[in-house]
Amino acid sequence: MKLQHISIHNFLSIGDIELQLAGRGLVLINGINKDTVSGDSNGAGKSAILEAVVWVLYGKTLRDIPADAVINRFTDSGAIVKLDFTVDDLPYQVIRARKHDEYGSGLFLYQGDTNLTLGTIKQTQEKLESLLGMDFTTFTSSIVFGQGYASVFTTMKDADRKEVLEKILELNIFSKCLEEVKLDYRELEADTANLNSTLTTLYTTRDSLVQSIKSLKDKLTKRKKEIKEEIKELTEAIKANAQEGNQLKAQREALLVKLASIDDNLKEYREIVQPYIKEVEQLLNKSRGAYLSLDKQRELMEKKVKELQDRVDNITAEFLNKPCDRCGRIITEAALPHVLASVLQELEISGQATKSLIDQVKALKEEYQKYEKEYNSKLLEKDEKFDEFIKQRDIMQRELNEVTAKLSRIIEALKRMKESKAEKESSTELETITNLITEKQEELKQVIDNIKTHQDKLESFKSRKDVLSFWKNGFGNGGIKSWVINSYLEFINQRIQYYIQQLGYTDLVVQFIPLVATRGDNEVDRVELQVVNGSGGESYLANSGGERRRIDVAVLCALQDLVRSRKGKSANVLFLDEIFDTLDGVGIEAVVSLLGNFIRSSDDSVFVISHNSELKPYFDRVITVVKENKITREENYECEFVS
Ligand SMILES: Nc1ncnc2c1ncn2[C@@H]1O[C@H](COP(=O)(O)OP(=O)(O)OP(=O)(O)O)[C@@H](O)[C@H]1O
Ligand SMILES: [Mg+2]
Secondary structure (H helix, E strand, C coil), rough: CEEEEEEEEECCEEEEEEEEEECCCEEEEEEEEECCCCCCHHHHHHHHHHHEEEEEEECCCCCCHHHHHCCCCCCCCCCEEEEEECCCCEEEEEEECCCCCEEEEEEEEECEEECCCCHHHHHHHHHHHHHHHCCCCHHHHHHHCCCHHHHHHHHHHHHHHHHHHHHCCCCHHHHHHHHHHHHHHHHHHHHHHHHHHHHHHHHHHHHHCCCCCCHHHHHHHHHHHHHHHHHHHHHHHHHHHHHHHHHHHHHHHHHHHHHHHHHHCCCCCHHHHHHHHHHHHHHHHHHHHHHHHHHHHHHHHHHHHHHHHHHHCCCHHCCCEEEECCCCEEEECCHHHHHHHHHHHHHHHHHHHHHHHHHHHHHHHHHHHHHHHHHHHHHHHHHHHHHHHHHHHHHHHHHHHHHHHHHHHHHHHHHHHHHHHHHHHCCCHHHHHHHHHHHHHHHHHHHHHHHHHHHHHHHHHHHHHHHHHHHHHHCCCCCHHHHHHHHHHHHHHHHHHHHHHHHHCCCCEEEEEEEEEEEEEEEEEEEEEEEEEECCCCCHHHHHHHHHHHHHHHEEEHHHHHHHCCCCCCCCCCEEEEECCCCCCHHHHHHHHHCCCCCCCCCCCCEEEECCCCHHHHHHHEEEEEECCCEEEEECCCCCCCC
């Protein structure tokens, strides 16, 4: 990076100053403040030039002036600073403006005619810094020796010093690497935690699967045994039932045979007894008919006898003066005895006939009764036998019914048992359990495979973690950076010692010592300044102002060497603000001659800001800034003294 030219407008006290920065050699910036009675240098606007350089590049000042406070208060336009520089021989221009009429408040970057300005100031700033290869701290530590400015390397905090060195040496790449590694590490830790939690879940799933497979197997064994037992019991029950069924069948057959024989007996009985009864029945009927018809005659005869008796008893009333039945003549009283005799005769005959009839009836009745008795006894005999057959048949039928019912119950039970047995034999229950076991075993296999995959992954995470841990340390404070810084510290210390001697001290040892402190898990690097003045103080602060200033200059020069040692990133300018204020004449001469060492090429410039105009003879050029009427301008005067 080579600064070429700066154009400053309305910045702090400066109205308008154009300044060639490259190839100016050793330049003294002097100042006259004509606004003061004595016309001295203070407040002339010397440091404002350096501030403008820093501001245009980094947007802030060494003095940390608030943003709008950089605008010149006594003009009505905003501030603008333009700086031309080259990087790898390519021309660039950076423009920074604050409340400027044309540019507003912004940062603009060009490479030749190409506008490189990005969307935001921040983005353009980043682009600019990457082009310069230096951030604010690096620039102000190695290019600028600011007036009372806190970032002077010697007075910095030990830890900040290390950071500046890191930046100059561009070790921030390792910080970026460290960030990446840390990010990777964190991600890996998160992934590991996830993996572990997945593994825990998988272990739980695996254990529960193993458990359920075991219970299923136990269940299968138990059920197999139970079903076998049940089938055995059923087989035995079926056998027993079948035997009983066979017995019942045989019993039934026997009963059917018996029943058939009873039926045969009945039939036979009917065939033998029936005609006989019929015959007796016919005889009985015949006898009964004969007996009844004779009894009828007897009845009629008895009725006739009774009538004749009534005639006899009532002979007069019956016959007197009534025509005779035979001759028709009227029966007189005299004729009555004849009539009576005739009637009595007839009565006698009828009585005889009746008597005979009664005897006959009696005989017939006896005969009938005999037949009847015989019939009845036969009938009774028949009925008893028949009843006995029927009774036997009923008993047998009942027995048969019972046997049949029992048999059908047994057949039904047998059927059920056979069905149940078949069901048990072809039972899907065991198959279901077996399938479930296979299913679970398959699942378990997958889970185990999954566990294996995760464990392998975990193992690879572990190795990766080891690698990352290694690089965490490697890129961390105690790692490569430390090693590089320590190596460079040797170089810096050598250079400091060289400049210390150039500045005329032989008994002064100034060196930076690397220190590593452990804070928590981190190793913190620091770079401590050790000053041993053989003829003076034993620390930086214990030394005098002039001594300290020489130490500062020696350190700055050593850092310049470091900056310039960076390929393609070296700067061509050095700004030193009021470096000589505490130096005596010898010191001034020594420092000036030392600074001359930094003019190594035609592009180089060393700008020394000083209120001391007596220094002019030591410099190649003198730039005088004059403040008049509150505005600083450059006096058109160049001293051509050669140092
Ligand atoms: N916004 C501003 N507008 C105008 N003048 C300003 C503004 N801010 C600061 N100044 C003045 O600019 C002047 C220049 O200051 P600068 O620091 O450049 O002086 P110097 O020449 O370096 O003086 P010294 O020798 O005391 O360091 C000072 O008088 C300061 O008060
Ligand atoms: Mg100043």
